[in-house]
Amino acid sequence: MKASWVAILTIIAVILMSESNEMAMVEAVTCNPMQMSPCISAIISSTPPSKLCCAKIKEQKPCLCDYLKNPSLRNFVDSPNARKVANDCGTPFPTC
Incomplete structure (x- = not known):
């Protein structure tokens, strides 16, 4: 089960690498x-978020x-877990 999440997140990372450069030019923050990778375990397994995770969410x-x-x-x-974290x-x- 964990291996499939790692595979999914790896695929997402590859897809987003090309898009992240475009987003970084548009936003004042480097999007x-x-x-957000420090939050993966908290989102997937509902463990408490780390201080680094919280810092990255705020950033x-x-x-x-x-x-x-x-x-x-x-x-x-x-x-739901991402919103909880x-x-x-x-x-x-x-609100978007």
């Missing part, structure tokens, strides 16, 4: 979904609406 908050528009990321970013970090999702 890079790979920056990437201006990018979350763009991530939600991306079909490759939407199910991961908009999952963001709330646990004190960074509720923006």
Whole structure:
């Protein structure tokens, strides 16, 4: 099961590498979904988020609406666990 999540996230990372350069030019913050990688275990296994995860969510908050528009990321970013992790970090999702 964990191996399939790793495979899915690897595929998403490859897809997003080409898109992240475009997003970085548009946003004041460097939008890079790979920056959210410290949160993967908290989102997938519902473990408490680390301090690094919370810092990355706060840093990437201006990018979350763009991530939600991306079909490759939407199910991961908009999952109930992802929203719980963001709330646990004190960074509720923006209204897009």
